[in-house]
Amino acid sequence: MSILDRLKNSSGAPSGGTNNASGAAQQRPQQPSNAGGGGSNQPPQQQATRANDAASAARASKEGGNNTQSEFKQRVQNKLLAEMDNLDSARPQELRKAIEDLFNTILNEESVVLSRAERQRLFEAIAADILGFGPIQLLLEDDSISEIMVNGPKNIFAERKGQITRVNNVTFDDDAHVLRIIDRIVAPLGRRVDESSPMVDARLPDGSRVNIVIRPIALCGPTITIRKFAKTPLTHHDLIRFGSMTPEIADFLRGCIIAALNAVVSGGTGSGKTTLLNVLSSFIPNDERIITVENAAELQLQQEHVVTLESRPSNVEGTGAVTIQDLVVNCLRMRPERIVVGECRSGEALDMLQAMNTGHDGSLTTLHANTPRDSVARLEVMCLMAGMDLPVRAIREQIAGAVDMIVQQARLRDGSRKITHITEIQGMEGDMITMSDLFEFEQLGFDNGKIIGRIRPTGIRPKFMERLEDAGITLPPQIFSSGGGRR
Ligand SMILES: Nc1ncnc2c1ncn2[C@@H]1O[C@H](COP(=O)(O)OP(=O)(O)OP(=O)(O)O)[C@@H](O)[C@H]1O
Ligand SMILES: [Mg+2]
Numbered sequence: 001m002s003i004l005d006r007l008k009n010s011s012g013a014p015s016g017g018t019n020n021a022s023g024a025a026q027q028r029p030q031q032p033s034n035a036g037g038g039g040s041n042q043p044p045q046q047q048a049t050r051a052n053d054a055a056s057a058a059r060a061s062k063e064g065g066n067n068t069q070s071e072f073k074q075r076v077q078n079k080l081l082a083e084m085d086n087l088d089s090a091r092p093q094e095l096r097k098a099i100e101d102l103f104n105t106i107l108n109e110e111s112v113v114l115s116r117a118e119r120q121r122l123f124e125a126i127a128a129d130i131l132g133f134g135p136i137q138l139l140l141e142d143d144s145i146s147e148i149m150v151n152g153p154k155n156i157f158a159e160r161k162g163q164i165t166r167v168n169n170v171t172f173d174d175d176a177h178v179l180r181i182i183d184r185i186v187a188p189l190g191r192r193v194d195e196s197s198p199m200v201d202a203r204l205p206d207g208s209r210v211n212i213v214i215r216p217i218a219l220c221g222p223t224i225t226i227r228k229f230a231k232t233p234l235t236h237h238d239l240i241r242f243g244s245m246t247p248e249i250a251d252f253l254r255g256c257i258i259a260a261l262n263a264v265v266s267g268g269t270g271s272g273k274t275t276l277l278n279v280l281s282s283f284i285p286n287d288e289r290i291i292t293v294e295n296a297a298e299l300q301l302q303q304e305h306v307v308t309l310e311s312r313p314s315n316v317e318g319t320g321a322v323t324i325q326d327l328v329v330n331c332l333r334m335r336p337e338r339i340v341v342g343e344c345r346s347g348e349a350l351d352m353l354q355a356m357n358t359g360h361d362g363s364l365t366t367l368h369a370n371t372p373r374d375s376v377a378r379l380e381v382m383c384l385m386a387g388m389d390l391p392v393r394a395i396r397e398q399i400a401g402a403v404d405m406i407v408q409q410a411r412l413r414d415g416s417r418k419i420t421h422i423t424e425i426q427g428m429e430g431d432m433i434t435m436s437d438l439f440e441f442e443q444l445g446f447d448n449g450k451i452i453g454r455i456r457p458t459g460i461r462p463k464f465m466e467r468l469e470d471a472g473i474t475l476p477p478q479i480f481s482s483g484g485g486r487r
Helices: 003-010 022-027 044-062 066-086 092-109 116-131 134-141 175-189 236-241 247-258 273-282 324-334 348-357 372-384 392-402 465-470
Strands: 145-151 156-160 163-166 199-203 209-213 223-227 263-267 290-294 306-310 338-341 364-368 405-411 417-429 432-447 450-457
Touching (some): 066 092, 066 116, 134 156, 134 223, 175 199, 175 209, 236 247, 236 273, 247 417, 263 273, 273 338, 273 364, 273 405, 306 324, 372 392, 372 405, 372 417, 392 432, 417 450
Parallel strands (some): 263 364, 263 405, 290 306, 290 338
Antiparallel strands (some): 145 223, 156 163
């Protein structure tokens, strides 16, 4: 199948090179009845009627008739796709230019008077549908946007600088339009989304993480959530600049990672856990063998000796799944010096703790929890999910023995993401796990929509300090004194 055929299929255009866009109308009942239309080989009378239709459609569109506008766009697009048979270029720039030329010809044939700006807008919308990911292409190209949320065809939201707002000037025509773009996303991955499998995780070619849910599960229509892949991953310098951590905290965390402490990054959805995990992993010395295990490969480690493993859902026959747990167990046979698990959600937590307890120090993972204490409770529940029927006390002993510290990350009310706690897990007292906060975020006020505050030491010196010293890490003593810390 040529690139053009693929483009046509995913754009809902006629396939098989009929060179007749009205074929599309027959194949796709959702098309308006006047959709399609021949090229210059049509009888003049028919052409004149079409030109009149187009002109009235364009007029109506100027008057704000959204349906008519999208019908007109659809008709021009179908015509364009039907005539694209003669184009044969795999290079996007050439293809775009050829499409633009064809578009201009078709518009002239339609005898529609559009202003230069309207013409350009229509072309960009059609080109985005044919060559890119439709209306959201512009949002994907906008580097200030970190997340895109499509809740059905007309409700699109984006996150900028931690704030989620509605994107007013971007909409899809209808459900079918969103579904065509979804098809464009999943088809190259050999996946499909339909009523029998209405939820799918996928990835864009640039690595962005995509989740898709369609009707009947999503009642508001086809729903797409895209976590954009950072072209250049955030570093600890960025996090210091954003006020998410201080230089002292960065030094402390670097020391902990070099000394091979086992750490868990805890936080809510989208709080910046993966980003912080990436930053912590960047402190792992370059000569250590790192094995990463993730659901969707998001980590971007810069070290030389890294093996990246990605889990896999089952295929259409329901077989072939490789879970995070399978990968954690397998990676123990790959002579890891550091194991980095993108996120623990279930029984793999127990395997992870066992790895940490059996000589794989310096392992890192993340989990969903809102406080360090909750994250310990969450670890317990996940270990129970492993189905080993272990008594709770045994699980707590595993946790207390394995995890040295929890770094709590949060997205605050003002949209900023910050480390709010660094907590040491000290051991057990009776049946309880003992923990103590080493650093804590203190909110001092609220100014101009921004939270003013700082992360400061609680005054407690960690019990694992000796391990840091054994590893040759020297930290200024005032780093832990409650008078220290920097705004
Ligand atoms: N400290 C930070 N300051 C500003 N932006 C950040 C910070 N940390 C992460 N981000 C941005 O926030 C978004 C979410 O980050 P990330 O993917 O790390 O969150 P997460 O907690 O792993 O999300 P999820 O729960 O969906 O896995 C990304 O766009 C990322 O670039
Ligand atoms: Mg994440």
